[in-house]
Amino acid sequence: MFLLILSIDSYSQCAGESDEILICDVENPVYKNIDLFALLGGSPVSGGTWIDNSKPLEESIFNGFLDAQKLRNSGIYTYTYIQDPTTLGCTSSNEATITVKIGPYAGYSSPNISTCDDVESFNLFQAFDGTKLAPQQNGIWTANDTSLSLNGNTINPKILGEGTYSYTYTMSALESCVAQTATVFVSVFRKPRPGSPSNLILCSTDNLAAFNNLNLNSRLQGQDSGGRWTEDELVTNELTSLNDNRINIQNIYNTLGAGTYNFTYTVLSTNPICTDSQSIVQIIIEEPIDFTGATLVVNSDICENQMATANYTAILTKGSQPVPNGIYDIVYEITNGTSTTTLAVEGTFIEGVFTFDINRLNFPVIADYTVRIISIRNRSFYNVCTNIIGTISDVLTITPMPRINSATVLIPSVCKGVAATAEISGNTNLSNGNYRITYNLSGDNTATNQQLDFTVTNGVGQLLIPANLIPNVGTNTVFNITSILDLASGCTNTASLSKVFTIRPLPNVASVVVNINTICLNQDATIRLSGLGSLTNITLDYSLSAANIISNQNVTLSVNSGNASFVIPASFLPNPGNTTFTLNTLLDNSNGCTAIILNNNQSFSVSAIPNNPVANNFNFCKNDLSTIASLTPNGTQYQWFDSVSSTTALNGSTPLVTGTYYVKEVNSSGCESGRTAVSVTINTTDLPTLDTDGQNFCGLDQPTIQNLSERTNASGILYWFDAAANGNQVTQNTLLTEGMTYYGYNFSTTTNCYSDALEVTVSLSNCDVTPDFFVPDxxxxxxxxxxxxxxxxxxxxxxxxxxxxxxxxxxxxxxxxxxxxxxxxxxxxxxxxxxxxxxxxxxxxxxxxxxxxxxxxxxxxxxxxx
CATH class of the missing domain: 2.60.40 (Immunoglobulin-like)
Structure with a gap:
């Protein structure tokens, strides 16, 4: 290790004194974690900030520990320590800089580096030992054979060819750190040659049997021998082994149809550096594209006034057979009966649709033009097949403007509320078809920009002016046509054609009122009409619906002071129930105009006659206090009488007496049934009487209810109760109570009726003895x-x-x-x-x-x- 530390700044400062360090053996592990603070001279105060001057400002602050091995270039780096002098009480400079000088390092080359001659770019830095520190990046590469190509740090093995080549990497000296070099050796190996393929392209209509024993090797040129043929996932199963090179194309088509079939020739590599080589021979079988049923639509038909500015678009749509998406060349012709023009266009079929434009100059005059497709070719196909076209055509029509200014118009007079019929004929150029006019009304009736559709047949057209546009009566309504449109072609032209016509008044029916009373079955119904105003003679059309149905009955009536009436015979009303009378129309016989009656319905009831009530004879007890309300049937529809001829019905509270009563049913419509006779019997039972002083007993005898019954004249059993109403029955062996009132009823087993009550208040003090009393002591x-x-x-x-x-x-x-x-x-x-x-x-x-x-x-x- 070579370490040189030099003092640059001798001034004492809060940040310490600047210094520098020279590193010549950067691969030494001690330089992975250099404490820069420890390198400061003087008496630096900790807690300051370190700045890496080689980085942008936003990335420059770090913790002051430097990994020198991450500096990938040899060179000089500076790091500044900054301290706040105000906080520390310092007055001198608050910055100090450590300069780090990194000497050259060329790395360690690997002993064996190889590549294949199909590689076009090889990075020489791949030839270094990956277990050692990677070489610095700012050195220079040189080829040891100056004839060899070198581009920076990359070589092209494909140009070099098979052989071994050496290159040297040099890192220049820095101050006392000497220069370093590293030499690498690269061996280039030959890749197998699979040959250049030649594809075979056929149409399904060709003689495929001529290729029943095709040698795939014949479709390659310049290949190494000894290779083997395969296909993707054995699609055709034509190759039976790795040594097989012959296929049957007719069989492929018969089995799988048209398509692209890939056969791969593989030559194995003789060295571990290069991979195996492959060439793919494609057998391509195309089928003709079937456009049978395809349609052509040329948009769009125009009018003669649009010829100078028209744009035309043709849309070709496939038939039932699929058409592949792609770019196609199409040839078509345009014929107008006197001349033919042939044109070509390039475009794209998308989901079976091909759209192209046609120049307006190809449609120079008013005529019907036939546009027909002649040929269609898919540019992505090899087009070895002739496509099936058939007849694909469309007719484009340029239509003349409709003209009616010299025509004749007839409009007969009409009744108010009725559409007026106008007939156009005479001098026009209208062919058979449908048209629409725009017109105005003026005079007695006014309307603007109204439209009507009509049909022309053999030069004559009829149209209806709506009734709502001619509500006013008069002789001066002007019908004026301002434009006409041919609905088939859309061609429109201005027009100036007028006619005056008359509107006759309708009968005034706004105040007509219909009255019909409810009737019983088998009765005629009288219809009364009022509010007919000044009308004198009318014809009505009416209908019946609901329970009774009859349609469009006519009746002619004379009107007197605004009123009229007529009878609907009972034969028209055979069914009971609600029936609706509808007044449909009213014809004023004086001028022939008919008014339609809206919402003039009147319902009336045809009520069925009730059946005679079913009733039984009745037996009541006198003390039941029965009334007419006790009889059945009862209800508001039933009426009871005390004689067969009585016209006054009995009130429900009328007490019943023994005799004959009569009942009838009257329904809500007032229809009455016949009367049914009912016999009523009021049964009575004798009231029992009490013996004289029979209420007095001596309590010492313990008298009972039975003893009380024995003091009456009743021959049967008396029933006793403790109250006159809603009381409890008292049994015969019950002891009598002093001052108690008992109510006794005589009961008849023949009529099942009770008598009126015998009321008895008992006294138990009737004791006529004076015994000596025993008074307890x-x-x-x-x-x-x-x-x-x-x-x-x-x-x-x-x-x-x-x-x-x-x-x-x-x-x-x-x-x-x-x-x-x-x-x-x-x-x-x-x-x-x-x-x-x-x-x-x-x-x-x-x-x-x-x-x-x-x-x-x-x-x-x-x-x-x-």
Whole structure:
């Protein structure tokens, strides 16, 4: 290693002092990571910025560690260290530069470098040892044989030919670093020669059998012997082995059809440097392109006034057979019956379409021109075949301008609202076909720039002026044609042709009103018309639809003061249902004009006669309180009567009585059925009666409902309820209750009817005994269900109005009882005795009032023991 460090700047500075380094053995690994900061002289302060002066400003800043082996050229490089003097308190310069000098390095050549003589450019730097540091790039190459060609660092082995050649690479000295050289040797090997191929091109219509044993070697020139023939993926299977060189072209076509078939001749390389060589012989079989069914359209037909500026485009479209895309040469001819012009054009078929322009000078006069294709050739084909053309042609027509200024126009008078017929004939040049005129109307009716299409046959054309353009009545409407267009050719010409005609008035039908009433089946329908104004005699056309259908019936009517009427016979109305009357037209017989009636439909109903109602006889119970509403059928369409001839229907709330009633159906249209007789029977059951004082019982006897039934005159079973309406049935063994009202009904098993209710309020106080009472002298309210209350047995039946008062020994009232409150439980919250109204153990006193028969009250005492 040769290292030379020189001090250049002796001034102390914040960035240190500049210095330099000379490197003569750059391949030494120590130069892969040079710390430039360590090379600064003086006392540099760290933390500054390093600048690589060999790079653009935006790439120049780096970390100060240099890989010298990445410098690919020998030369001088500088790196500047910059420090901020303000931050550091320095006053001297804040920059220092390290200069790095890289000496020459020529690298190490490889011992064996080879290439093939088919290579046209070989880079000599490929001849260096790739395991060593690559040589620097700014040296000079020289050929050791001055006759050899050299272009910078590349040679052309194809020109050099087979042999071995040497070249030297020189890196110049730098200061004390001496120059270096490296010599490389390149061996050039010969590549195998596969020969120059000659393709065989045939048409499918040629004599392919002449090539049934074709030697492929005969299609090569200058090839090395010993090669082998193959084909891509064995498409034809003609080659049976690597030594086979003969093919049958007739068999190829019969099997695979037209196409390009590649056969490859391969010569193997005798050295490891050159690759094998190949030549490809193509057997090309073409088929004629079939244009059968192809069409030619020459755009477009023109009028004689366009001849000076017309442009013509022809579009050739293939038929059912495919036509390959590509560039074609086409020859065509133009004939007008007197002369023929032959022309050629080059263009492109794209997806079966070929478009080309034809110069207008080829169509000089008014005539029909036939453009016909003569030949078509595909430039990408070898064109060994003659294509199938057939007849492909089109006719281009140049049409004369239509002229009618000297023609005759006839327009008969018309009714208002009806289109007017105009007839054009006489002196015109119009051939049979379709035309369109532009016209104006003036006078009584005005319109501008209107158009009408019409057909000319044998010199005569008829057209209709729309009714909406001639709404005004009068004798002075002017029809003026301003232009005419031939619809077939599109040729148009100005015109000046006029005619005056008359518009007759229509009958005024704007106020016509139709009235039809609903009818029943088999009735005639009367149609009443009003709003006919001053009309006197008219003919109507009308139709019926919906339930009854009839079309275009005519009736002639006299009109009186704007009104008229007529009858549609019942035979026209055989079906029930909604029927629509449509007034189609109204003809004023005085001038022959007919008005079309719009939206004058009137619906009416032909109502079916209802069938006689089906009804049964009825039996009701008297207490059912049945009314007419109880009978069936019922509903708003049914009416009930109390006699066959009555005209007043009975109200639904009318009570029923035994007798015969009659019902009929009246539908919504008022059509009535016949009457059906219905027998009504109102059944009654006798009301039971109660025996005298039968409501009075003695509660001591524990009387039941059965006992109450026995006090009536009913011979059967009475049914008793606890309420007059919606009550609960009371069974026969139920005990009677004091003051309770019971309702008894007698039931007939014959009519299944109940009688009216027998209402009985029971008294259980009818006891005629005066027994000695047992008044208990004590009780024990401790909840053991034994003697828990103080009660005088049966007193409520003998003395129903009794009262009982109980006092404590202090004279305070503890309890007050009666029939509804006969028991004392030893507590009474009505009186504040003890805790929670509980009476304590002890002696208590009672006062018993009988309130019956002047019997005196009694007093006594009792003992409460819990």
């Amino acid at each position: 004590g009780f024990s309210p401790n909840g053991d269900q034994v003697n828990d209350v103080f009660r005088i047995p049966k007193i409520e039946f003998i003395y129903p109005d009794f009262t009982l008062e109980i006092y404590n020994r202090y004279g305070n009232l503890m309890f007050k009882g009666n029939r509804d409150k006969p028991e004392w439980t030893g507590r009474n919250s009505d009186y504040n005795v003890g805790i929670d109204g509980i009476a304590p153990n002890g002696v208590y006193f009672y006062v018993l009032q009988f309130n019956k028969g002047n019997k005196k009250p009694v007093q006594g005492r009792l003992y409460l023991n819990r």
